[in-house]
Amino acid sequence: GVSFKPNGTVRIGVIGTGGRGGSLIENFSAVEGVQITALCDTVKDKVLKQQAWLDKAGKASHPIALFHSDDHAFENLVKRDDVDLVVVSTPWVWHTRMAVAAMKQGKHVAVEVPAARTIDECWELVNTSEATQRHCIQLENCCYGYNEMMVLNMVRAGLFGELTHGGAAYNHDLRSILFSAEGEGEWRRFEHLNRDGNLYPTHGLGPVAHYMDVNRGDRFDTLVSMSSISASLQQYRKEKIPAGDPRQKEVYKEGDFNVSLIRTVKGRVIELEHNVSSPQPYDRINLIAGTKGIFRDYPPRIYFDGARREDFETLDRYKEKYEHPLWKKVGELAKELGGHGGMDFVMAYRLIQCMKEGTPPDIDVYDAAAWSAPGPLSEASVANGSAPQKFPDFTRGKWQTRQPV
Ligand SMILES: NC(=O)c1ccc[n+]([C@@H]2O[C@H](COP(=O)([O-])OP(=O)(O)OC[C@H]3O[C@@H](n4cnc5c(N)ncnc54)[C@H](O)[C@@H]3O)[C@@H](O)[C@H]2O)c1
Numbered sequence: 001g002v003s004f005k006p007n008g009t010v011r012i013g014v015i016g017t018g019g020r021g022g023s024l025i026e027n028f029s030a031v032e033g034v035q036i037t038a039l040c041d042t043v044k045d046k047v048l049k050q051q052a053w054l055d056k057a058g059k060a061s062h063p064i065a066l067f068h069s070d071d072h073a074f075e076n077l078v079k080r081d082d083v084d085l086v087v088v089s090t091p092w093v094w095h096t097r098m099a100v101a102a103m104k105q106g107k108h109v110a111v112e113v114p115a116a117r118t119i120d121e122c123w124e125l126v127n128t129s130e131a132t133q134r135h136c137i138q139l140e141n142c143c144y145g146y147n148e149m150m151v152l153n154m155v156r157a158g159l160f161g162e163l164t165h166g167g168a169a170y171n172h173d174l175r176s177i178l179f180s181a182e183g184e185g186e187w188r189r190f191e192h193l194n195r196d197g198n199l200y201p202t203h204g205l206g207p208v209a210h211y212m213d214v215n216r217g218d219r220f221d222t223l224v225s226m227s228s229i230s231a232s233l234q235q236y237r238k239e240k241i242p243a244g245d246p247r248q249k250e251v252y253k254e255g256d257f258n259v260s261l262i263r264t265v266k267g268r269v270i271e272l273e274h275n276v277s278s279p280q281p282y283d284r285i286n287l288i289a290g291t292k293g294i295f296r297d298y299p300p301r302i303y304f305d306g307a308r309r310e311d312f313e314t315l316d317r318y319k320e321k322y323e324h325p326l327w328k329k330v331g332e333l334a335k336e337l338g339g340h341g342g343m344d345f346v347m348a349y350r351l352i353q354c355m356k357e358g359t360p361p362d363i364d365v366y367d368a369a370a371w372s373a374p375g376p377l378s379e380a381s382v383a384n385g386s387a388p389q390k391f392p393d394f395t396r397g398k399w400q401t402r403q404p405v
Contacts, residue, residue, distance in 0.1 A: 001402065002133050004108075006358035013038035013065075013083035013107075015074045015098050016090035017050045019183045020112060023339050024089055024139070025050055027348040029059045030337055034352055036060075040067035040077045074098055078105040085355055087139070088112060091187040096121040103134040110137040110351060113202040115368035118376050119392065122369035126394050129365035137351060137361045138368035140206035141339075142284060144346040146331070147300050148207040149324035150315065151288060154295070155211045156404075157322070159304065161292030163212055167285040168204030169273035175236045178276070179247065189233075189247075192254035196227050197378030198274040199254065202371040204284045206363070208270055211288045215366045216402040219265045220391040225378035227255030232277040260378045262391075265399075272374060326350060362405045369394040 012028055014021055017039055028034050036054055041047045047068045054060040065080060067073035078086055078101050086102035088095055088111040096116045102109040115138045116122045129136045142148060154160065178189040191199050212218050230252045241247055256277040262270040273285065286297035293304035301312030327334070327342075330349050334342030354361045370391065377389040395402065 001360050001364075002135070003360060004133075004135075004358045007084050007355050009033050009035055010352050010355045011035050011037045011082050011084045012087055013040070013077045013080060013085075014050070014087045014089065015040045015077060016088060016094075016112075017041040017046045018089065021046075021087075021089035022050060022053070023344060024087055024348070025054070027337060027339050027344045028087070028352065029054065029057070030333070030345060031349050031352040033356060035062055036064060037062065037082045038065040038067065038077045038080055040074050042068060042071055042073070044068040075101055078102045078107060083107055085110060089139075092117055092191065093187075096124055099136050100124055100128045103128045103132045103136060106132065106134065108135045108137070108355070110139050111368070112139050114138075114200065114372040114375055116372040116375075119373060122373050122376075122394060123392070126365050126369050135361055136365040136368055138202065138206075138363050138371065139347065140202050140363055140367075140371065141343045141347045142203045143206045143210055143363065144326070144350065145207070145341065145343040146324075146327055147297055147315065148210075148286065148343075149327055149346070150319070150322050151286075151295050152207070152210055153322045153324050154318065155288060159293060160288060160290035160295070161305075163268055163288065163290040165268055165287075165289050166208040166212060166270045167272075167287030167296065168201075168208045168270060169275075169283055169285040170200045170203045171273055171275045171280055171283040171285075173278065173280055173282075174276040175233065175279075178233065179237065179241060189250070192230075192233065192252045192277075193250060194253055195379055196230075196253045196255055196258075196382050197225060197376070197380075198258045198260055198272060198374050200274060200276070201260075201272060201374040201378075204286065205270070205272055205371050205374065206367070207286060208288060209367065209371060210362075210405055212264065212268055212270075213404045214264065215370055215395055215399045216404045217399065218268065219393060219395070219399040220262050220370055220373070221265045222263045222388045222390060223260050223374055223377045223381060224386050224388050225258060225260035225381035226386050227382045228257040230255050230277075232256045232279070236277075255382075258378060258382070260374055260381070262374065274378075366395045366399075
């Protein structure tokens with residue numbers, strides 16, 4: 001809830017200029033009043049490629065500082081006095097370290113998902129953000145999707161009545177990406193070697209947490225989790241990767257399908273799934289239900305108590321009234337730019353709006369910690385026969401008085 005000095009121009013330093021970093025650079029630099037002033041990656045060519053893109057797009061009228069000497073070059077980027085906001089888009093093991101370094105140098109930081117991989121890292125983010133009074137924003141773009149924002153509006157208008165349960169997932173067939181020779185294939189498959197749980201909880205969970213005012217009137221309390229056997233990556237590898245390839249020797253601990261149940265302090269329940277290994281269509285579930293109705297996504301459909309028909313209907317007849325004002329305002333440009341159907345630009349636009357006005361962001365360090373925590377908590381539950389795990393109260397009691405987004 002900490003406001004800060006408004007920024008006329010928001011000067012951004014980006015750490016990690018790979019696939020996602022490039023897309024974030026494109027979306028942030030499309031927002032008026034943004035300057036990308038510094039770029040960092042361990043691969044020099046990736047930094048140069050982004051610099052060339054900014055140059056060609058006419059967005060490099062100011063000098064851009066480049067860092068690519070080694071794994072710790074980011075420590076020099078975060079020290080610069082021409083950076084207001086640091087964006088972190090690196091492999092997961094680096095997220096917390098980089099976010100903490102940025103805040104300690106007086107910068108707000110926007111970090112890719114998940115912001116943390118362990119409960120200790122979650123606390124490190126919270127403690128550092130509180131001590132430095134700098135914001136740690138988790139870049140959860142799915143909170144800015146068209147359906148998610150419209151449904152949030154409908155929840156606020158009371159259409160679903162008292163909320164009782166939700167559903168969330170990251171079900172995405174990443175097999176070819178996990179075995180690719182570049183990009184995420186260089187690091188993401190390794191997360192499957194020694195971990196078994198929900199490795200990527202925030203895309204599905206963030207929007208449901210917003211519907212339920214988690215950390216702002218309610219709070220995640222307990223989690224139980226179960227994982228299936230690990231089979232699909234081995235099968236895929238057998239079919240697609242040459243016999244002598246060293247990857248044939250890898251042993252994957254991560255089960256193909258992980259399912260967790262989260263109970264909130266107010267007694268609501270969220271079912272949370274993770275599956276990046278099986279052949280399947282993309283699905284974040286995105287379900288919210290209450291005493292008056294239910295919405296579920298993929299495909300989007302809605303049902304309200306008292307409807308004459310017994311089946312779900314589409315969202316169409318609700319769009320005029322409930323389309324979110326942010327989508328009304330920048331939706332056309334967002335769709336033109338295209339990142340994940342436009343949600344990436346809406347997120348960038350909204351975050352820059354907060355940075356310009358000096359107002360607290362929609363997703364703060366308490367959300368970053370609570371939405372990332374199902375990663376380590378599900379691992380602990382799976383390792384202990386699905387035993388319940390308690391969420392720490394990262395807000396230290398403030399969830400009871402914090403106002404909804
Ligand atoms: N929100 C979304 O929709 C979305 C989509 C894709 C990826 N992501 C997230 O974005 C992050 C990056 O993913 P990606 O797909 O771009 O992966 P990537 O492998 O393409 O990019 C990561 C980059 O980080 C660089 N890097 C690694 N260690 C570094 C260090 N110490 N200092 C500086 N740079 C370093 C790598 O060289 C690489 O260029 C991940 O956390 C991923 O989960 C989010």
